[in-house]
Amino acid sequence: MNDDPVFKALADPTRRQLLDRLFERDGRSLTELESDLAMTRFGVMKHLRVLEDAGLVVTRRSGREKLHYLNPVPIRLIHDRWIDKYTERRVSALADLKHELEETA
Amino acid sequence: MSTMTQTTVQVYMMFIKASPEEIWDAITKPEFTSRYFHGSLVDSTFEAGTPYRSWSPDRSTLWVEGDVLDSDPPRRLSHTWRSLYNEETAGEEASRVTWEIEPQDGGFSKLVVVHDQLEGAPKTAESVSGAGWMMVLSGLKTLLETGEPLGS
Numbered sequence: 273m274n275d276d277p278v279f280k281a282l283a284d285p286t287r288r289q290l291l292d293r294l295f296e297r298d299g300r301s302l303t304e305l306e307s308d309l310a311m312t313r314f315g316v317m318k319h320l321r322v323l324e325d326a327g328l329v330v331t332r333r334s335g336r337e338k339l340h341y342l343n344p345v346p347i348r349l350i351h352d353r354w355i356d357k358y359t360e361r362r363v364s365a366l367a368d369l370k371h372e373l374e375e376t377a
Numbered sequence: 378m379s380t381m382t383q384t385t386v387q388v389y390m391m392f393i394k395a396s397p398e399e400i401w402d403a404i405t406k407p408e409f410t411s412r413y414f415h416g417s418l419v420d421s422t423f424e425a426g427t428p429y430r431s432w433s434p435d436r437s438t439l440w441v442e443g444d445v446l447d448s449d450p451p452r453r454l455s456h457t458w459r460s461l462y463n464e465e466t467a468g469e470e471a472s473r474v475t476w477e478i479e480p481q482d483g484g485f486s487k488l489v490v491v492h493d494q495l496e497g498a499p500k501t502a503e504s505v506s507g508a509g510w511m512m513v514l515s516g517l518k519t520l521l522e523t524g525e526p527l528g529s
Contacts, residue, residue: 298384330390330489341388348511349391 275353278346281326286311287319291328294342301337384502386493389510392485395521397478400486401451403517404476407432412526413516417441421456423448429456438462443471452478458492460501470497490514 281287290305306316320340323329330343393400403409407418416434421427425448431441443457455475460466473494479487490510495502516527 298388299386327390327392330388332386332388332491341386343388343390344507344511345389345391345514348515352515 275350277322277326278328278350281322281328284319284322286315287323290316290319290323291342294329294340298341299332299334299339301339305340384506385495386491387495387502387506387510389490389492389514391488391514391518392481393488393518393521394485396484397451397480397486399521400478400488400517401454403521404454405450409520413520414513415440421445423450423454429458443474446473447475458501460498460504463504466498466500466504469499469501472498472501488514488517 282291286309289309293305294300302313302317302320305320306313309316320329324331327343327346330341331338332341333339395403403413405419405421405423407420410417410419410431411434414431417440418432418434418436420430420432423429423445425445427445429441429443429445430439432438433440438461440460440462442459442461445454445456447453447455453476455473457471458474459469459471471494472492475491475493477487477489477491479489481487492502492505492510512527519525519527
């Protein structure tokens with residue numbers, strides 16, 4: 273799938289803050305999430321919508337409430353695709369260096 | 378990095394380039410689960426009211442035990458879950474795992490896994506959160522999309 277919506281969703285401090293709040297405690301209503309953000313309800317809804325479209329937030333109904341859950345999967349996939357690759361090379365370069373130093377010692 | 382507080386509902390959602398039937402098979406057939414679910418072998422008829430079991434790779438030890446609550450192939454499966462794979466979690470109360478599969482455009486399906494009713498199983502909640510379900514589900518996705526297990 274396309275990574276763009278995930279990167280776009282993460283490129284905003286309010287949206288990252290919303291993810292952090294769900295990380296602290298998952299399964300929150302809109303009312304809870306907007307309570308300590310200096311933003312209108314409509315603004316928070318818009319940000320949640322972007323997060324939901326990117327798959328970073330999943331909503332479930334619980335009785336009359338709509339609860340928001342953090343979905344960690346897209347971040348994991350980005351980690352696998354974009355971060356592992358580069359950090360692994362650096363780690364293996366260090367491993368090679370260690371190997372070389374030990375060989376010549 | 379802050380630690381995650383205990384949550385009693387965990388939700389995982391992903392898109393997989395596979396049909397609902399293929400995903401259903403991957404969840405319900407031991408020849409598939411052995412390739413992405415820590416080598417475990419699922420064992421159930423997947424009819425409501427029957428046991429749901431998952432065995433160690435050599436079938437000597439029961440790793441997960443539960444009951445099928447609700448089954449609607451290839452769209453929905455719900456079963457209880459008791460983690461027998463370690464001593465700390467084995468004595469805890471049963472929780473519930475629900476798999477929902479929805480076909481999407483372009484040959485994709487949406488898979489949502491909800492692990493809830495974890496109130497009486499805090500150690501299980503901890504053990505399956507973070508890398509727990511994530512490794513299993515990204516392994517499932519990789520297996521269905523490439524035919525190979527994760528990391529091979």
